[in-house]
Amino acid sequence: MATGFVFHELYLWHNTWNWNQVFPPSLTVQPGTHAENPETKRRLRNLLEVSGILDHLVTIKPRRATVEELSRVHTPAHIAKIREISDRGYGDASSLTPLGAGSYEIALLAAGGAIKAMEAVITGEVDNAYALIRPPGHHATADVGMGFCLFSNAAIAIRHAQQLHGLTRIAAVDWDVHHGNGTQAIFYDDPSVLTISLHQDNLFPANSGAIAENGEGKGKGFNINVPLPPGSGPGAYAAAFERVVIPALMRFKPELIVVPSGFDASGVDPMGRMLMNSSGYRRLARMLLDAARELCGGRLVMTHEGGYSEMYVPYCGLAVIEELCGHRTGVEDPWDQLMGQWGGMSAQPHQTAAIDQAAELVKNIN
Numbered sequence: 343m344a345t346g347f348v349f350h351e352l353y354l355w356h357n358t359w360n361w362n363q364v365f366p367p368s369l370t371v372q373p374g375t376h377a378e379n380p381e382t383k384r385r386l387r388n389l390l391e392v393s394g395i396l397d398h399l400v401t402i403k404p405r406r407a408t409v410e411e412l413s414r415v416h417t418p419a420h421i422a423k424i425r426e427i428s429d430r431g432y433g434d435a436s437s438l439t440p441l442g443a444g445s446y447e448i449a450l451l452a453a454g455g456a457i458k459a460m461e462a463v464i465t466g467e468v469d470n471a472y473a474l475i476r477p478p479g480h481h482a483t484a485d486v487g488m489g490f491c492l493f494s495n496a497a498i499a500i501r502h503a504q505q506l507h508g509l510t511r512i513a514a515v516d517w518d519v520h521h522g523n524g525t526q527a528i529f530y531d532d533p534s535v536l537t538i539s540l541h542q543d544n545l546f547p548a549n550s551g552a553i554a555e556n557g558e559g560k561g562k563g564f565n566i567n568v569p570l571p572p573g574s575g576p577g578a579y580a581a582a583f584e585r586v587v588i589p590a591l592m593r594f595k596p597e598l599i600v601v602p603s604g605f606d607a608s609g610v611d612p613m614g615r616m617l618m619n620s621s622g623y624r625r626l627a628r629m630l631l632d633a634a635r636e637l638c639g640g641r642l643v644m645t646h647e648g649g650y651s652e653m654y655v656p657y658c659g660l661a662v663i664e665e666l667c668g669h670r671t672g673v674e675d676p677w678d679q680l681m682g683q684w685g686g687m688s689a690q691p692h693q694t695a696a697i698d699q700a701a702e703l704v705k706n707i708n
């Protein structure tokens with residue numbers, strides 16, 4: 343298996359300032375670090391290097407996306423606004439989304455990284471790819487940057503695949519703990535893109551990601567939300583994949599699968615209240631790989647989103663990338679066994695009930 347890997351040092355230079363996790367500094371609590379800072383990504387990249395798995399990956403060099411490529415998804419006003427704030431040197435893309443000098447160019451490099459990963463998979467240069475890009479993208483809508491996201495990297499790559507490479511059916515499976523509202527909104531009336539989001543019920547954005555949001559117009563039926571109760575772990579996620587995600591993919595028959603990949607559903611993440619561990623993510627990756635092999639020649643592209651535990655995101659990312667490339671490094675995740683002993687790791691009845699509701703939506707894919 344050839345697995346492509348996208349990364350660039352500049353991804354770590356996007357400045358989110360000294361905010362207190364998600365709030366601007368104030369004269370209350372001493373200024374700290376924004377949750378979306380370089381550290382988790384840097385440490386994931388470092389683990390890929392020291393574990394030796396980097397030698398088994400095909401390096402894909404990112405480039406900056408062009409304004410034309412961004413414009414397939416975003417409004418000119420939004421693109422201009424991000425550029426203006428970046429050129430000014432400091433500002434907020436909307437709320438809770440600070441950026442600094444150079445962030446515009448770095449965001450172009452992130453979107454372009456997703457495009458390059460997509461192209462490498464479509465042309466057969468690699469079988470699948472992981473784009474470790476930053477800033478993230480899945481909350482950004484056509485005209486608003488939000489939730490630490492400036493441009494919708496996955497959506498830009500999907501439109502690129504459709505318009506330049508002629509793909510007609512692409513599925514996005516978002517396992518970030520927060521709702522993939524941006525990707526949903528961008529393709530909401532579009533039956534050529536099946537968007538699926540598994541997330542903690544009503545976490546972020548507020549009042550977003552309900553089961554009832556099932557697409558509209560021609561896109562009716564082609565958006566599926568699986569809002570999971572807080573405390574859902576590997577058992578619930580696997581059940582959601584078995585009963586909702588995989589059946590939906592089988593029905594939709596995509597030509598390629600994209601995964602906006604966040605590791606903030608882990609049991610030790612500060613920004614979510616779920617119980618996933620690295621073996622849980624590994625299992626989901628395995629299921630998607632099997633589905634991709636059956637449906638679309640194994641074509642799978644992952645674009646990095648959230649994940650805010652500096653010491654745990656690397657293990658989750660490594661497990662997923664090990665599955666993608668079929669090489670085991672032998673690195674042991676010490677948390678995996680510990681978390682495996684926690685209560686609530688298997689699917690609980692109230693979680694299964696929520697999954698069963700979402701499973702009803704599969705038949706709406708026509």
Ligand SMILES: [Zn+2]
Nearest residue numbers: 518520604648
């Ligand atoms: Zn997230």
